Amino acid sequence: MPAYHSKFNDGDYQSIGNMFVLPIKTNSRNNAGAADILGEDIIDEAIQLFRANCLFRNFEIKGNADRVLIYLILFISECLGKLNKLTPQGDALKQLSTLAVSSFSIPGDPGFPLNAMYAPPADRYQADQMKQYIQKLRQELAIRLVEQIYVDGKPSKWWMCFQKRKFMNLSL
Template identity: 55%
Template sequence: MTSDAVDEALELFRGNSFFRNFEIKGAGDRLLVYVLLFISQCLGKLKATTSQSEAVKALYTLAVTNVVIPADASFPLHSLYPSVEKTEADQLRQYLQQVRQEVALRLVPLVYTANGQPSQTPSKWWLCFQKRHFMGKAMQ
């Protein structure tokens, strides 16, 4: 099975959430940082859900609304990203919305699993990381 940037971010999230510094060496690292910040935001939403179906709806809504791109001043680490033109910004926003939807789709089954089996409640081993923020930053 091949993995992609979303799989890598989900796999590395818990360890990376302890990072206070992170050396960005290229575009892949920038995408990883964005996805890690979004996963943290998702976990904050999942804490308020009571079922897996409610979690899917909440994360889908989060993924498609108010997509902040790294070039926006409201993005917590916007200084680490290059500025983009208007047309590039629109394409980037569409791409990141797709990435966010994919993260939301893949995160829910991970969080709603206990001991390798589907669970009715979110895993405390995932939700405990919603208070930790990668590099001390969080998306609003």
């Protein structure tokens, strides 16, 4: 069974390195632009495809949007690892929001685990743009993930069972 790929691969979007800067549905300002409120954005797609794709050890990249999807799936894995079954919803949002703004590596940095698959930004300006975009992705994903995982104030067992899974045997 093949892995699920992003539906945004065929679009015409701005790229930094070889990663698309895709529009995000958010209330705050971002450098990617606003997505259609009724449609699905890359964060919705990553949450939807996470449970199926995290089971794969290999993932064929078919476009620049797949690189964004891979990053988001790895970040979801990291978020699930931070939560435990006893974490209340309010504390979970605080933990994941802190994780989202904590220091992280971008393509081209020595600590970035996917440097073989990602091209580094061309210059310092693009590196700053990429860092801002990835941070916005992480913040918005943390908010939506808590909304998705928590049912009746408790984390869903259907999400928490993926805590120890490593997508492509990698972690951020």
